[in-house]
Structure formats: structure tokens, C-alpha cells
Amino acid sequence: MSNEGRIARSWRLTRAAWGVVRTDRALLILATLSGLLSVASIALIFLLGGLFHNGRFSEGHFALVALILAYPLMFVSVFLNTAIAAAAAARLHLTSLTRVSTVPRRG
Numbered sequence: 001m002s003n004e005g006r007i008a009r010s011w012r013l014t015r016a017a018w019g020v021v022r023t024d025r026a027l028l029i030l031a032t033l034s035g036l037l038s039v040a041s042i043a044l045i046f047l048l049g050g051l052f053h054n055g056r057f058s059e060g061h062f063a064l065v066a067l068i069l070a071y072p073l074m075f076v077s078v079f080l081n082t083a084i085a086a087a088a089a090a091r092l093h094l095t096s097l098t099r100v101s102t103v104p105r106r107g
Helices: 003-023 025-048 059-092
Strands: none
Touching: 003 025, 003 059, 025 059
16 A cells, blocks of 8 residues: 555545535534633643743642643533534534534423
């Protein structure tokens, strides 16, 4: 198997994925939101951990802040990535993922 075959398949997959994203803006919005929240989360950990305080950085304090914030930030990350996967799966099945379709009906 040559490298050109792998590269060609990778580009074909990339074009197909970008085509799905272009047709469904919800994927783009969710991915952008996920990326922005990830960057904000890292900045929050560094800020509250004391990395930006001149001369007052403590590795123990930083580790404590990182451990405390790890669970809620991981929850948000998993939630958004699951929403991206659900939206992509819905789009590949030629359906639209709306709020109404995600809320289960009672009784």
C-alpha cells in the first residue's frame, strides 16, 4: 500500500466530512462552541491555579484547582462531543436533529 493511496483516502474523507459540516450548521456551531469552551477551561484552570500571579505560583494549589475543575469541565466536553456525534449521525441518516426530536415523548 503506497503513501499516495493513504493520502488520497484521507483527503477524500476530509472533503466528505467538510461537506457534511457545510450542509449542517449545527455541527459547525457545536464544534466551535466545544473548542472555545476548551480554551476557556484551560485558561480558567491556569488563572485560578495561580499561574498568572507573579511569584505566587504553587504546584500544590494548581493541582488542587485542576482536580476540582476536572469533573465539571469533562462533563461539558463529553456533552458537547456527544451532541456533535448525534448531529453528525442524524445528518448522515438524512434527518435533521432538532430540539423536538431529541426530547423523548411521555406516555
